[in-house]
Each structure stands twice: as structure tokens, then as C-alpha cells.
Amino acid sequence: IISHIHMNRLVTLAALLCSLPSTDGGKVLVFPVDGSHWVNMRVLTEELHSRGHSITVIKPAQSLYIKEMPHYYQTVTLKAATASDDGFNRFLTTMLQLRLESHTSWRAVLRTGEVILKAMYEWHKIVAETVKEIFEDAKLMQSLQEAKYDVVLTDPCFGGGVLLAHRLGLPLVLNVRWIIPGDGHFAVAPSPLSYVPVAGALLTDKMTFFQRVKNVFIFLMALHHQASLVGPHYTPIVQHYFGPNVDYMELLQASDIWLMRNDFTFEFPRPSMPNIIYIGGFQCKPSKRLSKDLEDFVQSSGEHGVIIMTLGTLVGNLPEDITEGIAAAFAQLPQKVIWRHTGKRPSTLGNNTLLLDWLPQNDLLGHPKTRVFVAHGGTNGVQEAIYHGVPILGLPLMFDQDDNLFRMEAKGVAKVLDLATVNKDSFLEAVKAVLYERSYRENMQMLSRLHRDQPMKPLDRAMFWIEFVMRHKGAAHLRTDSYKMSWIQYHSIDVVAFLLSCFMLMALICFLAVKMLWRKVFGRKKGKTD
Structure with missing residues (x-):
């Protein structure tokens, strides 16, 4: 009886395995x-x-x-x-x-x-x-x-x-x-x-x-x-x-x-x-828990929150004068700052700023205390900012970054600075605008909701x-x-030319017919008058 029960279970298991869809990979x-x-x-x-x-x-x-x-x-x-x-x-x-x-x-x-x-x-x-x-x-x-x-x-x-x-x-x-x-x-x-x-x-x-x-x-x-x-x-x-x-x-x-x-x-x-x-x-995904040291630093920001700055994987630091100005601007803010920076430590760096060689960008953007993302405007970073609903302060450097950040600025979710003219005062003013003007965050959170509201990831x-x-x-x-197709066919220029030719031909035929009738009718009357 026991062996019969085991046999029935094996048959059932085999039937279930056969009913599963094939997982053969390509x-x-x-x-x-x-x-x-x-x-x-x-x-x-x-x-x-x-x-x-x-x-x-x-x-x-x-x-x-x-x-x-x-x-x-x-x-x-x-x-x-x-x-x-x-x-x-x-x-x-x-x-x-x-x-x-x-x-x-x-x-x-x-x-x-x-x-x-x-x-x-x-x-x-x-x-x-x-x-x-x-x-x-x-x-x-x-x-x-x-x-x-x-x-x-x-x-x-x-x-x-x-x-x-x-x-x-x-x-x-x-x-x-x-x-x-x-x-x-x-x-x-x-x-x-x-x-x-x-x-x-x-x-x-x-x-x-x-x-x-x-x-x-x-x-x-x-x-x-x-x-x-x-x-x-x-x-x-x-x-x-x-x-x-x-x-x-x-x-x-x-x-x-x-x-x-x-x-x-x-x-x-x-x-x-x-x-x-x-x-x-x-490539976007929910944020993961930060390391203890980083989480402690983020939590120390209190109600003011955190600013994240990174210029992508290719550029770890800017010219020294610009770096000094940005560091000085950050030092005047009540927020804590986490900055990916691989160059010389700025002399104007404030106690509120943490420099890192690498930072977990996605996890920080998804943290509830993150207020602003200072970024170069790479596609991946922009899309992660949209996904997590974090407004952007843009510093475009090259390639498609100007175009990406312009689109974000046009949608009211970013403010863009020119690297050639940025200094301490302009940077501080821009950061404060993105921090304290509610429209930037509200517009970005609306974009985030639109992005996430789809039937399939x-x-x-x-x-x-x-x-x-x-x-x-x-x-x-x-x-x-x-x-x-040739560009002439694609834009139907040949069709337009054909129809235009037909129209002109019909117009010419009508003109000649009217002219002929005119001559016959009025030419005959003129002959009788003579």
C-alpha cells in the first residue's frame, strides 16, 4: 500500500513537471x-x-x-x-x-x-x-x-x-x-x-x-x-x-x-x-539600505535633508577654482552634502560635506531625505532622478548632457548652470532655488508617478x-x-508632380476647348456682320 501511494505521488509529480512551461534558454x-x-x-x-x-x-x-x-x-x-x-x-x-x-x-x-x-x-x-x-x-x-x-x-x-x-x-x-x-x-x-x-x-x-x-x-x-x-x-x-x-x-x-x-x-x-x-x-530599481556609516550621516541632516552630487563615472573632479566655489557654496547650506569627488580636497569644504570616491547613486536618490541631485545630465542619472522623484541641478559637461538637461529644465524639474560661468554665488543661488521653490520637486514627483504608472516594468x-x-x-x-524608398517616393513628390501635371493638362485642354468654341461662335458672328 505504501509503495502504491509513493507511486501515485511520483506520477503526480511527473505530470506537474511536464505541465510546466519550457525554460529552454536562447x-x-x-x-x-x-x-x-x-x-x-x-x-x-x-x-x-x-x-x-x-x-x-x-x-x-x-x-x-x-x-x-x-x-x-x-x-x-x-x-x-x-x-x-x-x-x-x-x-x-x-x-x-x-x-x-x-x-x-x-x-x-x-x-x-x-x-x-x-x-x-x-x-x-x-x-x-x-x-x-x-x-x-x-x-x-x-x-x-x-x-x-x-x-x-x-x-x-x-x-x-x-x-x-x-x-x-x-x-x-x-x-x-x-x-x-x-x-x-x-x-x-x-x-x-x-x-x-x-x-x-x-x-x-x-x-x-x-x-x-x-x-x-x-x-x-x-x-x-x-x-x-x-x-x-x-x-x-x-x-x-x-x-x-x-x-x-x-x-x-x-x-x-x-x-x-x-x-x-x-x-x-x-x-x-x-x-x-x-x-x-x-535600469532603475528600488533603493537598497545604505551602509551604517552613510545612513548615520544622512540621518544627521535632520529635517533639512541631503544633497547628492556626482558628475558620472567619467569625471571625478572639476578644475580647482570651480571646485573651491562649489565647496564654499555647500558650506553655507544647512543640508548635508554627499559629493563624489576624486581630486584635491577643497580648502573651502564645510563640515556638512562628505567626499567619497564612489557613492551608491541609486540608493541615495531613493532615500527619503534626499532633496536635490547635482548632476552632469547623463541619461542614466536623469532617469534615476525621474524614477525617484528628485529634482536636478544640472552642470552639463559634454555629449548629450546639454540636451538631456534642457529637456528636464523645459519640464520644470531642473535648473541648469553653465560650467563656464559658474561660481560660488551663482551655484548657491541655483541650489537654493531647487531646494526651496516647491515647483521643482512637485513637477519631478509628477513625472515619477507618470513614469511608474505603466502596466509592465x-x-x-x-x-x-x-x-x-x-x-x-x-x-x-x-x-x-x-x-x-527614395526620398521622392517617400514624400510622394512623384505623385504630387503627376497630379499637378494632370491638372495642368486638363486646364490646358479646357482652355483650348473654350478658345476653339470662342472662335467658332464669335468668329461666325463677325463673319455675318461683315
């Missing part, structure tokens, strides 16, 4: 971009791993951020190296110096654009050379083919992952905000320049006539930069491996899913497409669509083929 090939872009790509790879998928990450021999992490993913390490730490640090130093000079010198403004374009040119050159080496490495390409990956996940800020996915003939998912010429929307979605601001224009969706002129001008400049950056490097590779009539942008636009790293609490209203999936804030939404592409071998039914 195989994902990740071609990331180094630097801060890897921070959010790593979130996706770790989540994919936790769901049972096998991850392989392609990394250069020399990498700033991408490390060996065998518990989460395997790596394919290339022989080629990306830009060195020293070279990138020199670039950052040059950009900061030009930023400081830009307020008084137009040469510095022009020089800034020149330095950025030169750096981008060199970085795209390195990526293109890396892709060529991959394609020419028969053994590596064979191993990638034989691995039978289900999907390629890449950041299209550079073109390597897009080219590799098409070369392997695999479905392609983009973890995207930026592409080579600018905002990723402009490559895949209708973007009327009358109300869709171009990145860098520092405009909203409500523009005057001259603002629309500015928007169009900057868009045309972006197209020029695309041609100068993409043409010399990617075009020869594309034409050699994919055909003489193929363009890189066509390969990009053929991507299955665009996981867009923003949403409409950040973005202005604009047209979208069915294969654009908004995952803004996917952004990270879960990203996972669903990556797995969707893996299950269905792509998402062609969501992808428009409009990119295959």
Missing part, C-alpha cells in the same frame, strides 16, 4: 559599446542570464568597462583594441577646458565641434577596422556561425553590431538612443522638423519660425556629419560584403526591434513606429521583445520597408 550574441553605454547594456545581459539565456559578449582586447564575467556571460575577445584610457582621458580633459573657454571665445566653440568630430571620426575608424578584421577571420566567423545564435543585441551608436548581425544573417535588436548622426528616432520614425526637435538644438516641440529654421539647419548639419563619418569607414565594408547598391543606413533601418532608452516622461510627443519599444528607466518589456524576436526569428511584420 543564445544571445551581444556587440556592445564601451564606456557608459556598457552600464545599461550590462543590465540587459544580466537579466537575460537570470532568465536562462546563454550570453556571449564580443569585447576588444583593451576595454574601459567591459570585463570578464563568466558567471553572467562568455566573451569573445578580439585582437583589436579600442581607444586607450590615456587617449580618452586626454579627450575628456580637452573637452572640459574648451567648455570653460566657450563663454568668452568663439574659437573655443568652433574648436569643441572640431574636437568632437575628429574623435568620432577616429572611433568609427577603429570600429570599422575591427569589423573588417572579424569578417576576414575565417576561424572566428565559422565559430560564430556554428554557435547558432538566436539574436544579436547591439548598441548602434557605432556600426559594428549592425554589420555583424547582417553578415551572420541573424535577427537584430537594438539597445538604442543614439545612432551615428544623432537621435535614433530619425532613422526609423517619421520626424517632422516643424515640431520634433533635433538633438542638440535645445528646442521644445513648440517652436517659433526662427526656431524651426534653426532646427532644420542643425538637421542638415547632422546629415553632413553622417556622410563624413560613415562614408569613409563603413561604406567600403558595406559595398564589399553586402553589395554595391547597399547603404549602411538601410542595414540599420532593417533592424527588427528598437529598444529605445527613453520614454515620454523624458521625450517630447512625437510620431513613433510599432517596432520602437520604449524602455526608459529600465520597462526591463520586463525589454525582455519580452528580445525573447519575442528569438521565438519568431525576427519581427518583420512590425518593420516598415519605407527605408527602401
Whole structure:
């Protein structure tokens, strides 16, 4: 009897196990971009791993951020190296110096654009050379083919992952905000320049006539930069491996899913497409408990609360005179300050300010005593501030940070200072405004509520669509083929020309008919009169 009972239990257990859904994972090939872009790509790879998928990450021999992490993913390490730490640090130093000079010198403004374009040119050159080496490495390409990956996940800020996915003939998912010429929307979605601001224009969706002129001008400049950056490097590779009539942008636009790293609490209203999936804030999460020492410091602020300051992972300190002014301003506030600062200790530092080489940004932003976030305006930090409802005092340094902070300022949740003109008095005045003018905090908390009020967490939404592409071998039914049309066809200029020609022909026929009737009627009367 006992054995019979055990047998029944085993049969029941076997039936339950058979009824469970299959947890077989897929195989994902990740071609990331180094630097801060890897921070959010790593979130996706770790989540994919936790769901049972096998991850392989392609990394250069020399990498700033991408490390060996065998518990989460395997790596394919290339022989080629990306830009060195020293070279990138020199670039950052040059950009900061030009930023400081830009307020008084137009040469510095022009020089800034020149330095950025030169750096981008060199970085795209390195990526293109890396892709060529991959394609020419028969053994590596064979191993990638034989691995039978289900999907390629890449950041299209550079073109390597897009080219590799098409070369392997695999479905392609983009973890995207930026592409080579600018905002990723402009490559895949209708973007009327009358109300869709171009990145860098520092405009909203409500523009005057001259603002629309500015928007169009900057868009045309972006197209020029695309041609100068993409043409010399990617075009020869594309034409050699994919055909003489193929363009890189066509390969990009053929991507299955665009996981867009923003949403409409950040973005202005604009047209979208069915294969654009908004995952803004996917890296955000509830705060964790602080270490005892840090928690004690935060609690010591009492009712005044805490100010958090960090300029991201790339910039640990500012020029000494600016640092001294900021420290002096902080010293005059009743709030406690936690400041990520890796340089020389300011002589004006007050007893209320704690300097750290690293700080738990997300956990501090989620603390109920945090009042203001002093930040450089990186996408990750801005989205974490929105998630936790903390208003921002912005100090943009480079890249997309001006654009990010301008959007926050336009929504009434941030105040932005120019690094070139900031001093003790201006900084103190700005901090007090964000601290004590209720609108900043109220507006940011409203954005936080809007961001959180959605049926599915952004990270879960990203996972669903990556797995969707893996299950269905792509998402062609969501992808428009409009990119295959010429600009004349896309804007129906040929149709307008045809209809206009028909109208003019009909008008001409009517005119000739009336003229003929006129001659017959009035010509006959004239003859009788004569």
C-alpha cells in the first residue's frame, strides 16, 4: 500500500513537471559599446542570464568597462583594441577646458565641434577596422556561425553590431538612443522638423519660425556629419560584403526591434513606429539600505535633508577654482552634502560635506531625505532622478548632457548652470532655488508617478521583445520597408508632380476647348456682320 501511494505521488509529480512551461534558454550574441553605454547594456545581459539565456559578449582586447564575467556571460575577445584610457582621458580633459573657454571665445566653440568630430571620426575608424578584421577571420566567423545564435543585441551608436548581425544573417535588436548622426528616432520614425526637435538644438516641440529654421539647419548639419563619418569607414565594408547598391543606413533601418532608452516622461510627443519599444528607466530599481556609516550621516541632516552630487563615472573632479566655489557654496547650506569627488580636497569644504570616491547613486536618490541631485545630465542619472522623484541641478559637461538637461529644465524639474560661468554665488543661488521653490520637486514627483504608472516594468518589456524576436526569428511584420524608398517616393513628390501635371493638362485642354468654341461662335458672328 505504501509503495502504491509513493507511486501515485511520483506520477503526480511527473505530470506537474511536464505541465510546466519550457525554460529552454536562447543564445544571445551581444556587440556592445564601451564606456557608459556598457552600464545599461550590462543590465540587459544580466537579466537575460537570470532568465536562462546563454550570453556571449564580443569585447576588444583593451576595454574601459567591459570585463570578464563568466558567471553572467562568455566573451569573445578580439585582437583589436579600442581607444586607450590615456587617449580618452586626454579627450575628456580637452573637452572640459574648451567648455570653460566657450563663454568668452568663439574659437573655443568652433574648436569643441572640431574636437568632437575628429574623435568620432577616429572611433568609427577603429570600429570599422575591427569589423573588417572579424569578417576576414575565417576561424572566428565559422565559430560564430556554428554557435547558432538566436539574436544579436547591439548598441548602434557605432556600426559594428549592425554589420555583424547582417553578415551572420541573424535577427537584430537594438539597445538604442543614439545612432551615428544623432537621435535614433530619425532613422526609423517619421520626424517632422516643424515640431520634433533635433538633438542638440535645445528646442521644445513648440517652436517659433526662427526656431524651426534653426532646427532644420542643425538637421542638415547632422546629415553632413553622417556622410563624413560613415562614408569613409563603413561604406567600403558595406559595398564589399553586402553589395554595391547597399547603404549602411538601410542595414540599420532593417533592424527588427528598437529598444529605445527613453520614454515620454523624458521625450517630447512625437510620431513613433510599432517596432520602437520604449524602455526608459529600465535600469532603475528600488533603493537598497545604505551602509551604517552613510545612513548615520544622512540621518544627521535632520529635517533639512541631503544633497547628492556626482558628475558620472567619467569625471571625478572639476578644475580647482570651480571646485573651491562649489565647496564654499555647500558650506553655507544647512543640508548635508554627499559629493563624489576624486581630486584635491577643497580648502573651502564645510563640515556638512562628505567626499567619497564612489557613492551608491541609486540608493541615495531613493532615500527619503534626499532633496536635490547635482548632476552632469547623463541619461542614466536623469532617469534615476525621474524614477525617484528628485529634482536636478544640472552642470552639463559634454555629449548629450546639454540636451538631456534642457529637456528636464523645459519640464520644470531642473535648473541648469553653465560650467563656464559658474561660481560660488551663482551655484548657491541655483541650489537654493531647487531646494526651496516647491515647483521643482512637485513637477519631478509628477513625472515619477507618470513614469511608474505603466502596466509592465520597462526591463520586463525589454525582455519580452528580445525573447519575442528569438521565438519568431525576427519581427518583420512590425518593420516598415519605407527605408527602401527614395526620398521622392517617400514624400510622394512623384505623385504630387503627376497630379499637378494632370491638372495642368486638363486646364490646358479646357482652355483650348473654350478658345476653339470662342472662335467658332464669335468668329461666325463677325463673319455675318461683315
